[in-house]
Amino acid sequence: MEAYIRGIGNISPQNSWDNADFPGETVLYDNNRLKCIEPDYKEFIKPIQMRRMSRTLKMGVAAAGKCLRDAKVEMPDAIIVGTGLGMMQDTEKFLTAIIDNDEKFLTPTSFIQSTHNTVGAHIAVMLKCNKYNLTYVHDSISFEEALLDSLIRIKEDHSEKILLAGIDELTDDYFTIANNVGFWKKDINGNTDLLNHNSSGSIAGEGASFFIVSGEEQPDNYARFAGVDIFYKPTSDDETENFIREFINSRGLELQDIDLVITGMNGDMVGDNVYKRMQKRLFDKTPTAYYKHLCGEYYTSSAFAAWLGVMILKTQRYPDDIFINDHKPSGPVNNILIYNQNNNTNHALTLLSAC
């Protein structure tokens, strides 16, 4: 199963809106909270529509619009979205109204838009697209689930052009609650300082990454998703190692064919040790990178990693500050393995290959 990437639209805490500038300078943050750099939405959303939209909904609709435009696709054959938390801002607004108003005077707008599938649904309404529309909500593997569904659909019909996305937002309340349970590092000097502390927690982030994927090979495709797999709760490192080996071999590749590994290292010492052990076992001599200092930690951050990988494959350029070992690609980068795991529970592998 594979799919070519024909278009991208990405809003993140980095300057990822205009891909012509890739990789650009890393945007620096001096705290533990990375917020998206938002574009001018007026190009994609009418003011009368915008007034009801939460920040994330605007990000999703704009990124989808940019992605469709980039791929020169007017009407996708499917809209498949992955999100960990859905529309948090509207959910919080609705729940706060319930409490503040003693369960009375509930207004419809935030309730309507508080569901997890709001982004996918809103894009469909705006496009008048009544085709397949699904949102996957599954913790840190929400994007991979959406990608897997896209690959299955494309296997059945190569001509389908699917709008695939990973999106999550960081609200004040969520940041505070997650902070109280120790999700975010308190002693950090900024995003580029992420891996320099032997402590728990990470930095908070958010993003909206959209892709148009299709089974049709075109000369101007960016790259291709060559596979995705998910692995739940390994009982030992041997099991994890076998999972990674088998995934790569099943795609007709050997370990040495992987030119770059992009890991989900996020500064949390327990979680990062899992990556380090796998790196030592499998990728000791392979250029290995991380990306969460660029976008922060959020449930669908692996969609940002996919965008990063796609851009590296397309341009053969990469940010200098992503590498965590001394190896850098010595030749063309043709195969990138994205390895993301959460608490050694949900492990996800995505293979990106050059066209």
Add this chain to the structure above:
Amino acid sequence: MEELIQKLKVEIIEVLNLEEMEPEDIDSDDPLFGEGLGLDSIDALELIVLLEKNYGIRIEDPKDGRKIFFSVRTMAEYITENQK
């Protein structure tokens, strides 16, 4: 009445998120729905809640809504007549 109309305009802008709009941009006698301000059915629900929450007025018969919410002035008149 004029004071209430001004207050209503501010509240409408707030609850309907009419960004970039000022109270003076809303004509007191222009239709709120359709060709005037261009509001829709979700806005109607927001206005019903506004009347109940801010003025303690509950619209019992939905058919009355068309008349009550025709313009800011008709809203203000209905509030004046029905507020306890």
